[in-house]
Amino acid sequence: MVLLNIAKNLEQFWHFTGFYNVTLSPESLIMLGVGLLFIYLAIKHDFEPMLLVPIGFGILIGNIPFQPGNEIGIYEEGSVLNILYQGVRQGWYPPLIFLGIGAMTDFSALLANPKLMLVGAAAQFGIFGAYMVALAMGFMPDQAGAIAIIGGADGPTAIFLSSKLAPNLMGAIAVSAYSYMALVPVIQPPIMRLLTTKKERLIRMKPARKVSQTEKIIFPIVGLILTCFFVPSGLPLLGMLFFGNLLRESGVTTRLAKTASNAMTDMVTIVLGMSVGASTQASEFLTPDTIKIFFLGFMAFIIATTSGVLFVKIFNLILPKHKKLNPLIGNAGVSAVPMAARISNDQGLKADPSNYLLMHAMGPNVAGVIGSAVAAGVLLGFLG
Amino acid sequence: MTLIAVVAALSAMAQGRMDMCINEVMVQNNNSDNQNGKCSAWIELFNASYGTNGIEKMFITTFKPDYIQNYFKDMESKSNKKRNVLLEELRNQNPDKVYEIPRGDVNTKIKPRTHVVFYADGDTTAGTFHLSFTLAAGCENYVALYDVNGDLVDEVIIPANLQAGQSFARISEGLPTDMHMNGNHNFVTSQWEVRDGSSVAKAITPGKFNVRPVNENIEMFKNEDGSGIWLTIMSMGVVFCALLMLYILFKLFGKAFAGQGKEKKEEETVDEPVEAVAAQEGGDDDEAIAAICMALYQHLNAHDEESGVLTFDHSHEAHSAWGSKGNLLLRVPEHHNNH
Numbered sequence: 001m002v003l004l005n006i007a008k009n010l011e012q013f014w015h016f017t018g019f020y021n022v023t024l025s026p027e028s029l030i031m032l033g034v035g036l037l038f039i040y041l042a043i044k045h046d047f048e049p050m051l052l053v054p055i056g057f058g059i060l061i062g063n064i065p066f067q068p069g070n071e072i073g074i075y076e077e078g079s080v081l082n083i084l085y086q087g088v089r090q091g092w093y094p095p096l097i098f099l100g101i102g103a104m105t106d107f108s109a110l111l112a113n114p115k116l117m118l119v120g121a122a123a124q125f126g127i128f129g130a131y132m133v134a135l136a137m138g139f140m141p142d143q144a145g146a147i148a149i150i151g152g153a154d155g156p157t158a159i160f161l162s163s164k165l166a167p168n169l170m171g172a173i174a175v176s177a178y179s180y181m182a183l184v185p186v187i188q189p190p191i192m193r194l195l196t197t198k199k200e201r202l203i204r205m206k207p208a209r210k211v212s213q214t215e216k217i218i219f220p221i222v223g224l225i226l227t228c229f230f231v232p233s234g235l236p237l238l239g240m241l242f243f244g245n246l247l248r249e250s251g252v253t254t255r256l257a258k259t260a261s262n263a264m265t266d267m268v269t270i271v272l273g274m275s276v277g278a279s280t281q282a283s284e285f286l287t288p289d290t291i292k293i294f295f296l297g298f299m300a301f302i303i304a305t306t307s308g309v310l311f312v313k314i315f316n317l318i319l320p321k322h323k324k325l326n327p328l329i330g331n332a333g334v335s336a337v338p339m340a341a342r343i344s345n346d347q348g349l350k351a352d353p354s355n356y357l358l359m360h361a362m363g364p365n366v367a368g369v370i371g372s373a374v375a376a377g378v379l380l381g382f383l384g
Numbered sequence: 385m386t387l388i389a390v391v392a393a394l395s396a397m398a399q400g401r402m403d404m405c406i407n408e409v410m411v412q413n414n415n416s417d418n419q420n421g422k423c424s425a426w427i428e429l430f431n432a433s434y435g436t437n438g439i440e441k442m443f444i445t446t447f448k449p450d451y452i453q454n455y456f457k458d459m460e461s462k463s464n465k466k467r468n469v470l471l472e473e474l475r476n477q478n479p480d481k482v483y484e485i486p487r488g489d490v491n492t493k494i495k496p497r498t499h500v501v502f503y504a505d506g507d508t509t510a511g512t513f514h515l516s517f518t519l520a521a522g523c524e525n526y527v528a529l530y531d532v533n534g535d536l537v538d539e540v541i542i543p544a545n546l547q548a549g550q551s552f553a554r555i556s557e558g559l560p561t562d563m564h565m566n567g568n569h570n571f572v573t574s575q576w577e578v579r580d581g582s583s584v585a586k587a588i589t590p591g592k593f594n595v596r597p598v599n600e601n602i603e604m605f606k607n608e609d610g611s612g613i614w615l616t617i618m619s620m621g622v623v624f625c626a627l628l629m630l631y632i633l634f635k636l637f638g639k640a641f642a643g644q645g646k647e648k649k650e651e652e653t654v655d656e657p658v659e660a661v662a663a664q665e666g667g668d669d670d671e672a673i674a675a676i677c678m679a680l681y682q683h684l685n686a687h688d689e690e691s692g693v694l695t696f697d698h699s700h701e702a703h704s705a706w707g708s709k710g711n712l713l714l715r716v717p718e719h720h721n722n723h
Contacts, residue, residue, distance in 0.1 A: 114634040121620075121627040128616035135612045141605040144612065212641045215634070222633060230626040367627060374626050378619040383601055 021065035027282040028063040034285075035059030035277065047182035051155065051273055055178060058277020074278045085275045088170070091163045093272040094156035095240040100265030101156075101369065102220070102244025103257045105337070109362035111215050112208035115315075116360075119325070120367025122311030123333025124375045126151030126304020131379075134296050142166055145379040147293050150177045151300025152372030153184070153334040159276065160237060161376045164384055171280035172290040176297035184339050187298070188305050188331045192347055195309045196327045200316075201351035203326040205360045213251070220245040227374055233384065234377020241373060301334065308333035308364065325360075332361040335368035403433035404442070405538040406529055407499060407557065408579075408594060411519045412548035415581075415588075424505035425519040427527055428590050430557055431494040440492045442537070443471050443530040444502065445482040446517055449539065456534075467534025480506065483516040497557075501590045521548070539571050543578070551579045551588045556595040 014020050022028060038056030042049040061081070066072050074081040087093040110116055130151045134144035146166035149158045150173060158177040162170040180187065220242035227238050247257040309330035316324045328347045332340040344361035407430035413423045427444065431437045445452070452474070459470050475482035483502075485492055489512040494500050504515045519525045519542070528539040542552045555577050581588045609615055 111634055111638065114631045114638065117627040117631045117634075118624070121624045124623050125616075125620060128612070128619055132612040132616060135610065141602050141609075141612070141615075142599070209638070209642070211638075215637055215641050218637060219634065223630060226629050226633070227626045230622060230629075370630075371623055371627060374623050375619060378622050382615055382619070383599075383605065 016067050018065045021067060025065050025282060027286050028065050030286060031059055031063035031280065031282045034280075035063065038277075041182070048178060050269060051178045052182060054270055054273025055175065055277035058274040059280055060277075061274065062278030062281050074275070075281070081275070081278055084271055085279060087268075087271060088159060088275045088279065089163055089167065091160045091236065093268050093275075094160035095236040096268045097156040097265060097272065098237050098373070099240040099244040099260050100268070101337070102241040102246075103248045103261035104265070105241075105245060105248075105366055105369070106362075107219055107245065107366055108211040108216060109208060109359050110364075110366050111211045111219060113360070113363050116325075116329070116363030117367040117370075118315065119308060119312055119330055119333045119364035120369075120371040121333075123304045123308035123330070123364070123368055124152065124371045125307035126153075126300045126302075126334060127372070127375050127379075129303035129307070130296050130300035133299050134292075137292055137296070139292075142383045143169060145383045146170075146173060147296050148300060149173070149372070149376055149379065150180065150293075150297040151304045151334070152368075152375060153177070153181055153301065153304065153336040153340070154369065154372045155181065156272075157237060157335075157372050157376045159272070161379060164380055168284065169289065169293065171276065171285055172293045173297075174276040175280060175285075176294050179294075180297050180301050181336050181339065184301070184334075184336050185343055187301050188340065188343050189347055191302060191305045192309055192328055192331050192343075195306065195313070198351065200313070200327050201348065202355065203324050204352075204355055205326055205329075205357070206323065208359060213249070216249040217246070217251075220249065223370065227370065231374050231377035231381060233380040234373050237373040237376060238370070241369065304334040305331045326355075326357055329357055329361040329364055332363075332365040333368045333371070335365065335372050337365050337369060338362065340368070341365040402531065402535075402537055403431060404437055404439060404494070404529060404531075405430050405432055405554075406527060406540045408551050408553035408588075408590065409519075409525075409527060409540060409542050410551040410588065410590070411525060411542060411546050412521045412550075414549045422503075422505055422507075424503050426590055427502045427504060427515070428499050429494070429502070429529065430499050430554075431496060432557065434496045436496060437494045438492060439494055439500070440485050440487040440489070441468070441532040442485050443475070443482055443534075444485070444515060445471075445474075445528050445530065446519075446526055447474070447478070447481055447528070448526050449528065449536060452528075452530075468532055469534075471530060471534045479516050481517055483508070486512055499591045499593075540576070541571055541573075546578060547580075549580065549588075551590075552576055553579050553589070553594050557593055557597075 035056045035058075038052045038059065041047040042052035042056060062074055068076065071077075071079040072081075073079060074085050076082055127148045128151075129148075131144050131148035134147045135141065139147060142165040146162040146164075146169055149161045152158065155174065155178050159170065159174050162173040166173070223245075224238060224242040228235050231238075244257070244260050247253045247260060309327050311333075312325045312327040312330035316327070319325065326344075326348060328351075329341075329344045332344050334340055341358055341361035345356060345358035348355045348357035406427060408428040409426070411425045413425055415423070429439070452471075455474060456467055456470055459465060459473075465473075471482065472484065475484050491500075492512060500513070502513050502515050503510075504517060504519045506516060506518045507514050508516050519527075522544060524544040525542040526539070527542065529537040531537050540552070546552055554575055579586045579588050605612075605615055
């Protein structure tokens, strides 16, 4: 009798284990493989480790098979993971990340040469180009908008918008966005070389002027009022971005700026990355739509890079000779800060080892952050 | 303190119960009971806001506004009592015409964009959502909703020709902006219709949306902009406009501050010889600039005591300090033993 009870308990325990439950959902093994791949890429190849390690580990957490009903899983109400996931689901984390980004970002490169804002605007065509492709592939307008925002090359913005427009696609969109951001050094250079001539790559840009502290303080205030009057739906992102920047530039809130840019951003990044990773469960993630989303994300990056570079080339036609821009900074209009700007610099140095484009590329790069947040606000306004 | 008081007052106004509205009314109910087995008239309220609204202490009455306004005027001339107190007194005098929603029932917290149904059965013992009055069949009925301060929130005049089994409903759920457009909620007949349940469009919907909520924007873009080209043009236009405005403004700011910058620069020339010399050179020779800077640095005796000899080492790397993490790190000076 005792043995029978022990056997019964053991059987019950067996049914509780992941080994038993994995037989019921073998596709979770594939997701575990994806998680391990992300961790490998992050640690071995240094691909956006700050993001891919939490996301990769989150995928492992989210795809360990278990018996539902014990408030364990991320989608089970009341579970710890579910509580953390609410920050993603309700769109709380992305604005907090934007606060940190604002507190970290020095907009002086942009303020020194404000016309670079237009390059940041042009690169947002990646978003809307991908939107049209997504519609052609059969997605609904709201889903297409959520997917297209991958072209903004901005993880928090992608998570924010997809949580509002297409929550069921959020996992795939977030992973796709971060994956392509990590792959920016692979995707962008061939397009940049293809679209520019040797002569254009050698263009030396005028050194930027020094920006006064007053301008830096005015920028977040005017920037907020102006952009949010245009796109109030972008308030959560733009509001926090400019608020963080004012903390940085005001000179009287250094402690707050430091906390926002370091400790707080780190904490939110950890929770955000892990939650997004854990939300990518096999049943939601391993679908044909995910493959389409990854394809569309790739397209969005290509279109964004192309439009940024081409815009600079066209812009040069109307600029006086001494004010011409090097088209290699056009790619930096996709936000991916500062990776895209570094690529501009690397490509510039390849063409001319003494032509440093980094500071110039930081202009469109930070303009891209504003541009993608505005674009997200526009999409939310139209499709929300 | 004044500022806090003003902000608090504004917040209270912002969260307002003014977003509650009367949404649908049935006078002769012959097809649904009110949970007590009775088929009574009902009044549906709708929280049109995007926040939870507590409706306790609000008033639902069949008194017409003229009567109530005259009552207020009359009583206010005699005493300093507030309108909500006057309404309470009116309720005590006419319990069959004024109902005050009681406090303490958690169900009176109405969630955003949801409905609540009150049964006009005259049986307040049945619960919070049973009104103290009834509606009369075959004649015109008037129902008004007053907020906790005694201000009119919404009103409806139900036509006398409303038949049994018919409801009088808003054509679609009111939006707060629509309702507050003119700062009042005056009854507009054209916003209401008689429903008889004969079709989906004419469905009687107590506690539910009168019109199935759809995202009109998505439907519109799906039907009229299948390729997405118009949304793309509009959106890119908005993005460009926003950033173009920023560009123009900061171009102007830049010019305005450039003048100040020049004046400062002249002053700074004395204080910062390193920058000034480098700027005057104006050349691209990085090594020359670095050498001049180092010479000036040592000349100004800003050097601390170190045991070794600092040397220049020509870098063959194609990285700048911006692009190379290694170049940003402090390097340990090399020690050269000369013996």
